[in-house]
Amino acid sequence: MAGAATQASLESAPRIMRLVAECSRSRARAGELRLPHGTVATPVFMPVGTQATMKGITTEQLDALGCRICLGNTYHLGLRPGPELIQKANGLHGFMNWPHNLLTDSGGFQMVSLVSLSEVTEEGVRFRSPYDGNETLLSPEKSVQIQNALGSDIIMQLDDVVSSTVTGPRVEEAMYRSIRWLDRCIAAHQRPDKQYLFAIIQGGLDADLRATCLEEMTKRDVPGFAIGGLSGGESKSQFWRMVALSTSRLPKDKPRYLMGVGYATDLVVCVALGCDMFDCVFPTRTARFGSALVPTGNLQLRKKVFEKDFGPIDPECTCPTCQKHSRAFLHALLHSDNTAALHHLTVHNIAYQLQLMSAVRTSIVEKRFPDFVRDFMGTMYGDPTLCPTWATDALASVGITLG
Amino acid sequence: MKLSLTKVVNGCRLGKIKNLGKTGDHTMDIPGCLLYTKTGSAPHLTHHTLHNIHGVPAMAQLTLSSLAEHHEVLREYKEGVGKFIGMPESLLYCSLHDPVSPCPAGYVTNKSVSVWSVAGRVEMTVSKFMAIQQALQPDWFQCLSDGEVSCKEATSIKRVRKSVDRSLLFLDNCLRLQEESEVLQKSVIIGVIEGGDVMEERLRSARETAKRPVGGFLLDGFQGNPTTLETRLRLLSSVTAELPEDKPRLISGVSRPDEVLECIERGVDLFESFFPYQVTERGCALTFSFDYQPNPEETLLQQNGTQEEIKCMDQIKKMETTGCNQEITSFEINLKEKKYQEDFNPLVRGCSCYCCKNHTRAYIHHLLVTNELLAGVLLMMHNFEHYFGFFHYIREALKSDKLTQLKELIHRQAS
Numbered sequence: 001m002a003g004a005a006t007q008a009s010l011e012s013a014p015r016i017m018r019l020v021a022e023c024s025r026s027r028a029r030a031g032e033l034r035l036p037h038g039t040v041a042t043p044v045f046m047p048v049g050t051q052a053t054m055k056g057i058t059t060e061q062l063d064a065l066g067c068r069i070c071l072g073n074t075y076h077l078g079l080r081p082g083p084e085l086i087q088k089a090n091g092l093h094g095f096m097n098w099p100h101n102l103l104t105d106s107g108g109f110q111m112v113s114l115v116s117l118s119e120v121t122e123e124g125v126r127f128r129s130p131y132d133g134n135e136t137l138l139s140p141e142k143s144v145q146i147q148n149a150l151g152s153d154i155i156m157q158l159d160d161v162v163s164s165t166v167t168g169p170r171v172e173e174a175m176y177r178s179i180r181w182l183d184r185c186i187a188a189h190q191r192p193d194k195q196y197l198f199a200i201i202q203g204g205l206d207a208d209l210r211a212t213c214l215e216e217m218t219k220r221d222v223p224g225f226a227i228g229g230l231s232g233g234e235s236k237s238q239f240w241r242m243v244a245l246s247t248s249r250l251p252k253d254k255p256r257y258l259m260g261v262g263y264a265t266d267l268v269v270c271v272a273l274g275c276d277m278f279d280c281v282f283p284t285r286t287a288r289f290g291s292a293l294v295p296t297g298n299l300q301l302r303k304k305v306f307e308k309d310f311g312p313i314d315p316e317c318t319c320p321t322c323q324k325h326s327r328a329f330l331h332a333l334l335h336s337d338n339t340a341a342l343h344h345l346t347v348h349n350i351a352y353q354l355q356l357m358s359a360v361r362t363s364i365v366e367k368r369f370p371d372f373v374r375d376f377m378g379t380m381y382g383d384p385t386l387c388p389t390w391a392t393d394a395l396a397s398v399g400i401t402l403g
Numbered sequence: 404m405k406l407s408l409t410k411v412v413n414g415c416r417l418g419k420i421k422n423l424g425k426t427g428d429h430t431m432d433i434p435g436c437l438l439y440t441k442t443g444s445a446p447h448l449t450h451h452t453l454h455n456i457h458g459v460p461a462m463a464q465l466t467l468s469s470l471a472e473h474h475e476v477l478r479e480y481k482e483g484v485g486k487f488i489g490m491p492e493s494l495l496y497c498s499l500h501d502p503v504s505p506c507p508a509g510y511v512t513n514k515s516v517s518v519w520s521v522a523g524r525v526e527m528t529v530s531k532f533m534a535i536q537q538a539l540q541p542d543w544f545q546c547l548s549d550g551e552v553s554c555k556e557a558t559s560i561k562r563v564r565k566s567v568d569r570s571l572l573f574l575d576n577c578l579r580l581q582e583e584s585e586v587l588q589k590s591v592i593i594g595v596i597e598g599g600d601v602m603e604e605r606l607r608s609a610r611e612t613a614k615r616p617v618g619g620f621l622l623d624g625f626q627g628n629p630t631t632l633e634t635r636l637r638l639l640s641s642v643t644a645e646l647p648e649d650k651p652r653l654i655s656g657v658s659r660p661d662e663v664l665e666c667i668e669r670g671v672d673l674f675e676s677f678f679p680y681q682v683t684e685r686g687c688a689l690t691f692s693f694d695y696q697p698n699p700e701e702t703l704l705q706q707n708g709t710q711e712e713i714k715c716m717d718q719i720k721k722m723e724t725t726g727c728n729q730e731i732t733s734f735e736i737n738l739k740e741k742k743y744q745e746d747f748n749p750l751v752r753g754c755s756c757y758c759c760k761n762h763t764r765a766y767i768h769h770l771l772v773t774n775e776l777l778a779g780v781l782l783m784m785h786n787f788e789h790y791f792g793f794f795h796y797i798r799e800a801l802k803s804d805k806l807t808q809l810k811e812l813i814h815r816q817a818s
Contacts, residue, residue, distance in 0.1 A: 051769075051770075051773045051775055052766075052769065053770060053775045053776075053777040054777075055775070055776050055777065056447070056776035056777055056779075056780055057777075057780075058451075058452060058455075058757070058761075058777070058780065058781070059761070060451075060455070060757070060761075061449075061451055061452070064451070076773075080769065080772060080773055081744065081765075081769045081772075085744070085745060085765070088745065088747070089747060089763070089765060089766070095765075095766060095769075096766065097761045097762055097766075307476055308476050308479050308480075310480060320449065320450060320451055321449070324450050324489045325489050326487070328476055328480070328487070329443075329487055329488060329489065332442060332443075332473050332476065333442055333443070333444060335521060335522075336441060336442035336469060336521055337441065337521065338441040338442050338444050338446055338447070339446070339447050339776055339779060339780075340444045340445070340446070340447055340448055340449055341444075342776065343447070343448075343449050343452075343776070343780070344449055347449065347451075
């Protein structure tokens with residue numbers, strides 16, 4: 001139910017979030033998202049499968065790990081193989097044969113981060129395809145149109161993305177434009193009953209701008225909100241304050257999706273701050289560089305120190321990699337040209353992320369989330385008091401003290 | 404270990420090898436193939452995806468070239484390479500070299516043989532070689548041998564003779580060391596038949612090796628391109644005629660479907676399965692038919708398909724392509740081709756592999772165009788399953804005396 005401090009959500013937007021439990025100290029919540037391709041327990045980490053594939057693992061493997069929602073990228077898929085082909089293939093679900101949920105971003109972020117010659121105007125983002133050199137305009141309408149063809153369960157508005165390190169009038173311009181683009185996306189959306197359009201809160205690191213954006217966007221009739229424009233080059237101190245500001249002004253009865261966050265510590269802290277959904281390329285990308293995620297950080301398995309380490313990556317981990325293989329074998333395989341090494345680590349890292357979220361959720365349901373946080377920080381940093389200052393501050397702001 | 408032949412038809416041996424492995428309870432069918440691995444793992448595949456494949460052979464091939472550099476680690480591990488690589492239930496055969504990577508010549512001496520790994524050259528004397536095998540503890544291993552003759556063109560008789568002499572000397576030394584090793588009592592040494600293209604030397608190698616207490620024979624030096632195999636087939640018949648019937652005959656470097664059949668007709672039992680891997684690496688899928696008794700409707704459709712594909716094959720061969728593409732055989736289709744962009748059929752209709760049951764040609768095409776890792780995974784699963792299915796059909800054809808039909812079918816598709 002909407003709290004007194006937040007805007008009441010409008011009637012007609014579908015209520016896709018059911019709250020199951022709330023932490024009595026922090027803002028952490030456990031819930032369930034009811035989506036067209038099944039229920040998703042929150043908080044949830046969503047692995048990123050950019051080009052209709054979760055890198056080297058099959059959809060069967062991803063399903064076996066318990067993943068029930070993952071990402072696809074509109075920018076990439078819009079160029080290759082293109083929305084028309086995907087539509088013929090029964091949408092992205094049919095094309096990649098994924099039976100569970102999909103979330104697609106709008107293409108805006110990639111546009112700005114990947115394309116050197118992109119130009120943002122009120123119309124949209126004009127850019128040149130790196131594959132065939134053709135010029136395209138990605139407008140809010142075009143982005144929604146592509147996402148309609150992809151058929152993902154959750155689609156994102158096209159936002160005017162500005163790096164978090166940018167200051168000055170551009171930030172304000174982008175924030176207001178994102179509101180206008182949200183309205184255009186809502187108007188253009190052909191399938192609001194089958195695909196849930198999320199708004200993306202912008203405003204950079206400016207509290208006033210962000211507050212304005214929150215106030216305006218929460219007036220719109222959308223099923224969920226994302227917190228965007230963060231997880232770039234900003235300081236962690238600024239980062240958490242913007243997350244906390246955002247969650248304090250977002251309706252409680254709708255999901256909060258913090259985009260681009262995936263480091264374990266960040267996930268735990270941002271759950272405490274009231275976020276429900278996360279995505280990040282980090283776990284899958286770092287796997288392909290030979291790095292395995294563990295409760296104490298990560299193991300760079302290519303290093304010689306693991307050459308004769310005959311234990312699994314993590315003895316507590318239940319993933320197939322840890323059930324069957326030793327660090328020593330993975331070390332040897334990583335030094336070969338057999339891609340299987342990368343797949344073993346991708347499986348493990350996704351399992352790590354999902355197991356972490358599951359443990360977080362259970363602790364919220366069992367009313368011991370603050371203790372969980374202390375244990376987590378203790379394991380990760382040797383002692384809860386050795387946790388990074390920003391995290392300590394962020395947790396303190398929502399009533400969780402460490403040590 | 405016991406090899407029993409069910410029947411011999413036109414030189415082809417159909418049978419079973421029983422009582423295999425450390426516990427003596429594994430069986431292998433012949434003719435058959437071994438699972439190709441790189442550094443102890445099927446290429447691109449984890450345990451999960453490997454086990455999606457139907458018909459995976461009971462024995463996997465490991466290569467010393469990928470494992471020798473891990474000798475120290477395996478020695479400390481103590482429990483053998485099977486457990487180390489996560490395949491404790493599989494039978495394991497350790498060959499010297501990787502059939503896919505050519506080995507540079509000039510590195511065999513009277514005392515040592517070198518293998519080439521990612522880390523560089525590993526030189527092995529007989530004692531080092533046997534020490535490595537002690538650490539690996541495979542079920543079968545190729546004896547240290549001088550196979551260099553097949554790496555070079557136009558070798559002198561003197562050099563060929565030396566390859567036979569050296570290999571026999573290595574064999575005797577290895578057998579002696581095996582006797583002294585408790586750990587290696589359960590491993591079987593496979594004697595290597597050398598002799599290049601010189602009939603006299605081939606026969607000498609076969610006869611002399613057969614005198615030793617080896618568990619089986621590796622026919623080495625028959626690899627090369629299809630033309631060189633043609634000329635060597637006569638040699639092959641003469642060689643296998645010298646070998647005892649009750650011991651398995653493996654051949655190295657021969658994996659193409661048409662060549663496999665030629666070799667089976669000349670008394671070969673076991674093959675490496677690197678051909679499906681090579682097909683995978685060039686973004687292709689095996690589509691050749693081996694169902695010599697399909698229903699009439701299927702035949703018509705398949706034939707049309709095959710004719711289409713042969714036409715395209717000719718076109719492709721005329722095109723200027725990369726070195727990799729020029730090796731495309733007529734047993735496969737190239738999924739990178741634009742015509743597959745909107746093809747929502749499976750790779751092979753009726754194929755029960757994971758890829759064909761779950762994905763389309765269009766999807767594989769997309770994965771290849773976007774350079775995604777999953778392309779290799781899915782293609783490998785299909786290509787292995789297709790290839791293992793082929794071997795199953797060879798055995799069925801031999802059982803029901805239909806080998807000629809199968810041969811004709813394969814021959815029609817080889818160009």
